Amino acid sequence: xxxDRNPLPDGLDERLRRQLAFVAEVDQLKTVLRASPLAAAERxxxxxxxxxxxxxxxxxxxxxADEPIDVGHTMRLVIVHDLVxxxxxxxxxxxxxxxxxxxxxxxxxxxxxxxxxxxxxxADLRALWDEFEAGRTPEARFGKAMDRLEPMxxxxxxxxxxxxxxxxTESTVRARExxxxxxxxxxxxxxxxxxxxxxxxxxxxPDAPGKADGQARGHHGYTQPHQHTR
Amino acid sequence: xxxDRNPLPDGLDERLRRQLAFVAEVDQLKTVLRASPLAAAERxxxxxxxxxxxxxxxxxxxxxADEPIDVGHTMRLVIVHDLVxxxxxxxxxxxxxxxxxxxxxxxxxxxxxxxxxxxxxxADLRALWDEFEAGRTPEARFGKAMDRLEPMxxxxxxxxxxxxxxxxTESTVRARExxxxxxxxxxxxxxxxxxxxxxxxxxxxPDAPGKADGQARGHHGYTQPHQHTR
Numbered sequence: 166x167x168x169d170r171n172p173l174p175d176g177l178d179e180r181l182r183r184q185l186a187f188v189a190e191v192d193q194l195k196t197v198l199r200a201s202p203l204a205a206a207e208r209x210x211x212x213x214x215x216x217x218x219x220x221x222x223x224x225x226x227x228x229x230a231d232e233p234i235d236v237g238h239t240m241r242l243v244i245v246h247d248l249v250x251x252x253x254x255x256x257x258x259x260x261x262x263x264x265x266x267x268x269x270x271x272x273x274x275x276x277x278x279x280x281x282x283x284x285x286x287x288a289d290l291r292a293l294w295d296e297f298e299a300g301r302t303p304e305a306r307f308g309k310a311m312d313r314l315e316p317m318x319x320x321x322x323x324x325x326x327x328x329x330x331x332x333x334t335e336s337t338v339r340a341r342e343x344x345x346x347x348x349x350x351x352x353x354x355x356x357x358x359x360x361x362x363x364x365x366x367x368x369x370x371p372d373a374p375g376k377a378d379g380q381a382r383g384h385h386g387y388t389q390p391h392q393h394t395r
Numbered sequence: 396x397x398x399d400r401n402p403l404p405d406g407l408d409e410r411l412r413r414q415l416a417f418v419a420e421v422d423q424l425k426t427v428l429r430a431s432p433l434a435a436a437e438r439x440x441x442x443x444x445x446x447x448x449x450x451x452x453x454x455x456x457x458x459x460a461d462e463p464i465d466v467g468h469t470m471r472l473v474i475v476h477d478l479v480x481x482x483x484x485x486x487x488x489x490x491x492x493x494x495x496x497x498x499x500x501x502x503x504x505x506x507x508x509x510x511x512x513x514x515x516x517x518a519d520l521r522a523l524w525d526e527f528e529a530g531r532t533p534e535a536r537f538g539k540a541m542d543r544l545e546p547m548x549x550x551x552x553x554x555x556x557x558x559x560x561x562x563x564t565e566s567t568v569r570a571r572e573x574x575x576x577x578x579x580x581x582x583x584x585x586x587x588x589x590x591x592x593x594x595x596x597x598x599x600x601p602d603a604p605g606k607a608d609g610q611a612r613g614h615h616g617y618t619q620p621h622q623h624t625r
Contacts, residue, residue, distance in 0.1 A: 174592040193435040195444040205423040214425040214443035237467015362404040
């Protein structure tokens, strides 16, 4: 654990000691890189700043949820949703190799991470993570919708972003769009416009191989964090 | 605005267009660097990941608030509290030159940033920011306590961090500790232990110049993001 580098001084009670050790441990979320490029800088996004962005989006876009949601609870879900990646790593959705065994890795990571906390809070955070993953409450559906929409917007702003990855085609991108629709019909419709226009501009590869040939974008690799089109 | 790089496609209504442009604009919070070092990597922390860390701390440490707090509302406050730094920049607390004019810069930034949103949400976010800044509600006091405690913990984990800055001495560090105490007596006591032990280890310079001389730490500069002591 990170806290072992400089163990906390004596004089703290055991419960607080465990909580602060956990707070220290999760500093590592700031070092888990996603595939998504930032719009504001030439680098990839990390999980901590991504989670912050989702929380702000929940606050600003809650009015578009198809069902009434508890905004505070939805913020809790998105703040916690990626924590397991501290141990399990990020699994880029458009990288078929990366998602193999993802569920098992994340379950093992959850067992290891959340149990660092006092039992009651370990159960609370595990429940939040399970709820988000299952996507069966209005709050989880809306949180997931934000988790899908945010990288779509970053891709839009950077002229393609992860849409340029080999595993991304119109149908796999549309599958992500479905995650937005599941939480919000109107934000889903907006996302659909981004995808439609992304395909038209050649930022998203069509599915039929014949159609992809000879188009403006000749590359199928994803080597740069992003390519601005100005 | 960032969104001008790739304006949103047509077919979105004006309210949503403004909200998504704002969501895009605040991507810049990920590029505002604080003085604080990360514990998990050899670099400084940015405002977005810092804000995420505070939100998680609110969730985990709310039981220590001296007055009952609404956790969801406190999370809103910390998610929003640094947004103005997108335009105003970070003002490191231990850098006397940086804090000159800070209030004016941040007020101007708030006027410019929040008004990008539809009027009702501009007023909402402005009210959240004002509430946090004023520190007169239990939620604002606890949010501020997290904002003080988090860099203390990062300093602890990195063997000093910003405590090595020229403007940091025991009394200026104790002034930050007071911000933790104001929201939570028990977390304030824990912070006091970190500071006490930090002084003992030579990570925090005592106030009396005579006492600082000849001690283990001979430097008074702050050049590295952090120095690990193992």
